[in-house]
Amino acid sequence: MSDKIFFITGIDTNIGKTFVSLLLLLALNQRGLNAGYMKPVETGVEINKDDSKNYLDGSYVKKYGGLKEELNIITPYAFQLPLSPYAASKREGRTLCIKEILFKFYELNKVYDYIIVEGAGGMLVPLKKKHFMIDIAKYIDAGVILVTKAGLGMINQTLLNIEYAKSRDIKISGIIINNVLNENDESMSSNKKTLGEFTDIPIIGDIPYISDKKQLENINILNDFALKYIDLEKILV
Numbered sequence: 001m002s003d004k005i006f007f008i009t010g011i012d013t014n015i016g017k018t019f020v021s022l023l024l025l026l027a028l029n030q031r032g033l034n035a036g037y038m039k040p041v042e043t044g045v046e047i048n049k050d051d052s053k054n055y056l057d058g059s060y061v062k063k064y065g066g067l068k069e070e071l072n073i074i075t076p077y078a079f080q081l082p083l084s085p086y087a088a089s090k091r092e093g094r095t096l097c098i099k100e101i102l103f104k105f106y107e108l109n110k111v112y113d114y115i116i117v118e119g120a121g122g123m124l125v126p127l128k129k130k131h132f133m134i135d136i137a138k139y140i141d142a143g144v145i146l147v148t149k150a151g152l153g154m155i156n157q158t159l160l161n162i163e164y165a166k167s168r169d170i171k172i173s174g175i176i177i178n179n180v181l182n183e184n185d186e187s188m189s190s191n192k193k194t195l196g197e198f199t200d201i202p203i204i205g206d207i208p209y210i211s212d213k214k215q216l217e218n219i220n221i222l223n224d225f226a227l228k229y230i231d232l233e234k235i236l237v
């Protein structure tokens, strides 16, 4: 497994993979490390009036991560329908080619020393027949970063993901707890510690709910968040 390639997955869609990808990128950049980002497949991408595509994840990370690549390089496959890549590609009549994704990845990997690849949804989101999202992590030999929720149910969800990865011989390099759901229950004071008792995988981040959304679009604050909430030491060798 490469220790410079990270695949960001999550226990669910909308759990904060893009936000975490950006923070990781900013944390690496602030250390002077040359890091890039790719979101190989995005669904639910609207087409603008001028026929351009409204990539959401790629444009957020490109904007605040200062990426130079065009959005169609960052995201080679965009589908309009907000479905799994498998279902969207079938409905839109466009075949998704994994070799093409890998080719684009290797092109980016020539430019960057570190690369962060964001999945769509979670590990077992169908990509195409007999292929799942997490297969990409395996093909590119990435260390997986698992983004999980903070409140009640997180131990079960996190351990299920870990067990599945183990069964496929996929290495999870780190876990990031992200309170994207603004949960606030009794379990939250002990979840991190309890999770640590059931897995040896390092918890490399514990991000609170950020109520002031303007902070998510302020590069100085984002750089501070990256330093404050991401513990790179635990994943860099």
Ligand SMILES: Nc1ncnc2c1ncn2[C@@H]1O[C@H](COP(=O)(O)OP(=O)(O)OP(=O)(O)O)[C@@H](O)[C@H]1O
Residues within 6 Å of the ligand: 010, 012, 013, 014, 015, 016, 017, 018, 019, 020, 057, 119, 120, 121, 178, 179, 180, 207, 208, 209, 210, 211, 216
């Ligand atoms: N800790 C947080 N506090 C507040 N808002 C957050 C937090 N983390 C993420 N968000 C916001 O929650 C939304 C979902 O996050 P994000 O887009 O990163 O999820 P995702 O897992 O990448 O989703 P997808 O599966 O669509 O790629 C975004 O609007 C993001 O800005």
Ligand SMILES: [Mg+2]
Residues within 6 Å of the ligand: 017, 018, 019, 057, 118
């Ligand atoms: Mg995302």
